[in-house]
Amino acid sequence: MNVTVFGATGSLTVDELLADGHTVTAYARNPRKVPDSWTGKVRVVTGEITEKTKIYDVVAGADAVISALGPVMDRKAQGTPLVAGTQYIFDAMHTHNVARFIGHATPAVLDPHEKPTFTTRFTTFMPRTFMPRAYEEITGMCRIVLDSDRDWTIVRFLAPKHTPKQDRVRVGFFGTDKIGFAVSRADIAAFTAAQVDDPTYIRRAPAISN
Template sequence: MNVTVFGATGGVGSQVVDQLRSRGHTVTAYVRNPAKVSIAWDENVTVVVGHLNDAEQIDRAVQGADAVISALGPSLDRKATGLPLIEGTRNIVEAMQRHGVRRYIGNGTPSVLDPREKPTWQTRLSTFMAKTFLRRAYDELLGMSEIVMTSELDWTIVRFLAPKDGPGAGRLRQGFYGHDRLGFNITRADIAAFTAGQIDDDRYIAAAPAISN
């Protein structure tokens, strides 16, 4: 498949691109800064340069895609202003709807509950911490998730709590808070592998599974 990846040069997004390439998919990588493009990317990766408020470039990146993965995440810089990821997500979803691209896979946080869940100490703690110390990022994540979850696309939002660098463990807990046993930490490599794997898996369509090591 041809998969368009947003946030393709980030800590998770760059590994999502590598995972997709290793699985035989072609990738269209939407990047803000071309200087961050990996020199390892080959002819199976098409790079489109643009910002998240550039609806025309986003449309160009989505056209011809079989699926879209968003590895976008909010800035944790206390000095950051605005809610650019909400506008960007809206532009992505609208481009998908125009071009008939139905499969959307994104990343999120347990601060946004899946409809089949009930709150636990983990979801309550993550929500409290985000609201108290990272309110702008929290508002962005909620806004992004709402746009996707009400879009009528075939969406999946992969949620996690504490991403870490390092090699993938390859062992994942997955499921829903209040029903399944889930931990805190997870490597970015494992997030990327699970996210990329949703391209070929319809188990979590219209769902927001949580994952941990």
Template structure:
């Protein structure tokens, strides 16, 4: 399957590309800075270079692909302004509709609500911390997910609370808040593996599963 990955050179994005290649998929990576591209990608991954607000470059990246996966995450710099990833996600979704690409997979936060969730202190606390400590990043995370969830496409948003470094530990918990037991942290390796697995699965179409170790 042909998969276009946005945010491909990020901490989770690089692991995601590795998982997709290992599963036999053809990967096209959208990157802003080619110098961050791992050397081993050069013979395996097609690159499209552009800013996340470059409509033409995004259109080229989405054309002739089967599925789009976004590993985009907001800047945590308190001096950052605007919501460029919301604009970029809107451009991605628009390009998908033009090229009739039906499937979008992205990353999100428990502040993004799924209709299968019930209210929990855990999810409320995560939302409170985001709104209080990093309000711009919080708005951007929610805005990106809302664009996808309201798109009419077959979407999946993979939610997690605290990404950590290190080797994979296996996903111990997955599902929805209030229904399933969800922990507080997940390795980036496990986030990437679970997200890549959604390319070949329809289990969570139009759903936002939460995961943890």
């Protein structure tokens, strides 16, 4: 499949997609951070998430779109550019008739069939209280996804770690399944890439942990 990845710089997800045999277009803000290993394997387009025309161009011809975008945790940051960028992505998906979307979020965003638990309440209270701009951005992005008519999946996680893939990966929903806190970034990448052609979690927001 042809997959367009946003927030791709340094992303393990791109490597997983390549290993799975997909063709990847990576939309990256900083070309200096693009891995040398992608040379000749990945089409890299440099641009800001607010550049509407470029976003429309990289979505054209895609079979699926992955967004690994996440809010900047700098208290001095202003505005919610990722919300605007996400809207551009979905507008482009409508224009080019791209159905499949996979994104990332935290448990501050609930699955449509989920009820709040201590974990989801806590992970909502903390950013909303101490990082309100970032909280507004992640919830604003996800609101666009949840309200869309696309075949979306939101992969949620709490504490990503720079560790290798683990033997156990738990996937499920808060209040129903036993989900932990820490999760390997490598496992997030593998699970995210696998959703491209897996219909199991279409229009759901599974949580993942080790």
